[in-house]
Amino acid sequence: MRKNIVAGNWKMNNDLKATKKLVKQIRKSIKKAELNNTRVIIAPTFVNLSAAVKRSKKSKIEVAAQNMHQANNGAFTGEISAEMLKGVGVKTVILGHSERRAYFGETDAILAEKVNAALANKLEIIFCFGEELADRKAGNEEAVVESQIKNALFHLEADAFKNIVLAYEPVWAIGTGETASPEQAQDMHSFIRKTLADKYGNNVSDNVSILYGGSVKPANAQEIFSKPDVDGGLIGGAALKAEDFYSIITAF
Numbered sequence: 001m002r003k004n005i006v007a008g009n010w011k012m013n014n015d016l017k018a019t020k021k022l023v024k025q026i027r028k029s030i031k032k033a034e035l036n037n038t039r040v041i042i043a044p045t046f047v048n049l050s051a052a053v054k055r056s057k058k059s060k061i062e063v064a065a066q067n068m069h070q071a072n073n074g075a076f077t078g079e080i081s082a083e084m085l086k087g088v089g090v091k092t093v094i095l096g097h098s099e100r101r102a103y104f105g106e107t108d109a110i111l112a113e114k115v116n117a118a119l120a121n122k123l124e125i126i127f128c129f130g131e132e133l134a135d136r137k138a139g140n141e142e143a144v145v146e147s148q149i150k151n152a153l154f155h156l157e158a159d160a161f162k163n164i165v166l167a168y169e170p171v172w173a174i175g176t177g178e179t180a181s182p183e184q185a186q187d188m189h190s191f192i193r194k195t196l197a198d199k200y201g202n203n204v205s206d207n208v209s210i211l212y213g214g215s216v217k218p219a220n221a222q223e224i225f226s227k228p229d230v231d232g233g234l235i236g237g238a239a240l241k242a243e244d245f246y247s248i249i250t251a252f
């Protein structure tokens with residue numbers, strides 16, 4: 001069932017003290033808010049997940065991880081597995097963020113393995129993808145997005161999409177202050193839904209939530225979220241300030 005979602009990707013920000021403070025502020029701000037069925041997700045760094053889970057108990061905040069390794073355990077120094085995330089109460093993981101792809105060499109093939117590992121461990125996935133500026137300038141944005149989705153997800157059965165949220169994040173709009181226009185976001189989201197419908201049918205494409213990410217702020221969230229195929233946002237910078245995050249959550 002399609003749901004509105006606002007997810008904050010905290011990236012490598014907020015130490016333990018700042019994590020506790022921000023969770024407390026978000027928790028307080030949304031306590032009495034009319035959320036219109038909007039799911040609120042935060043993704044702190046690995047070391048602060050436990051604390052965030054603990055402090056989000058009995059609130060509407062859900063806690064996600066920003067990444068995970070594809071193996072369940074073994075000689076992978078510095079890595080974290082799906083099992084470990086589940087062990088600290090995390091139920092959702094972000095996979096395929098453009099920073100993971102660009103700085104840590106995550107390919108579609110690796111992401112397909114991570115997707116399998118997350119689903120096998122019953123973790124929900126927020127799967128990110130999006131074109132770079134050069135792709136858009138060359139008019140290749142749909143081809144790039146289509147191949148990212150196909151390569152990492154199209155080996156799955158339709159049923160798997162019950163546990164997948166898609167996040168379209170044009171790389172040129174992430175952390176740059178430049179946002180895709182609401183029309184550009186809508187056009188791409190509608191293309192993504194059609195790509196899913198062609199492969200899996202309308203039952204999958206109508207029910208998957210597709211988030212937009214890329215410099216979403218209180219000032220532009222409402223217009224972007226008003227588009228029919230946009231089901232919310234993956235938020236970077238603006239998720240680090242409780243007031244801004246709250247304005248975005250309540251923008252529906």
Ligand code: PEP
Binds near residue numbers: 175176213234
């Ligand atoms: C992100 O990193 O997923 C993101 C959308 O960042 P920002 O909102 O800062 O552009």
